[in-house]
Amino acid sequence: MTTFDDREKAFENKFAHDAELRFKAEARRNKLLGLWAADLLGHRxxxxxxxxxxxxxADLELPGDSDVLDKLARDLDGRVTRDVIRDKMADCMRQAVEEISAQTS
Incomplete structure (x- = not known):
């Protein structure tokens, strides 16, 4: 294999690894969001x-985060605003990334 082939393979492996980590982080974020919303709804x-x-x-319905945001906004109607949900999504993503990073270290 040439150096170019080695670099190309390494790039492909990194891309696949990053995509897997992103998927895991989004799934973890969605679980954290779901537990937060469940608490607001009184579920235990x-x-x-x-x-x-x-x-x-819900995150599997459409590309991006709009499907999760729409579901939570519908389910939490009157309890919190979309802006609060967006802020919580960002907080949960930070937490999910930290947790995933800690597991892979």
């Missing part, structure tokens, strides 16, 4: 976990 224990799963699944 198994009901909270089940609700969090619905948030994770």
């Amino acid at each position: 224990d198994e009901a909270a976990e089940a609700y969090a799963q619905t948030v994770i699944l």
Whole structure:
């Protein structure tokens, strides 16, 4: 293999690894969001976990975060604003990235 081939393969591996980490972080973020929303809705224990799963699944509907934001805005209507949800999404993403990074270190 040439040096160029080695570099290309390394780049492909890094891209795949980064994509996997991003997917894991988004799934973790969505679970954290779901648990947060479940608490606001009064769900506990198994009901909270089940609700969090619905948030994770909602992210598979459309590319991007709009599907999760829309679901939470509908479900939390009157409890919090979309801006609060967006802020919580950002907080949960930071937490998810930290947790994933700690697991891979």
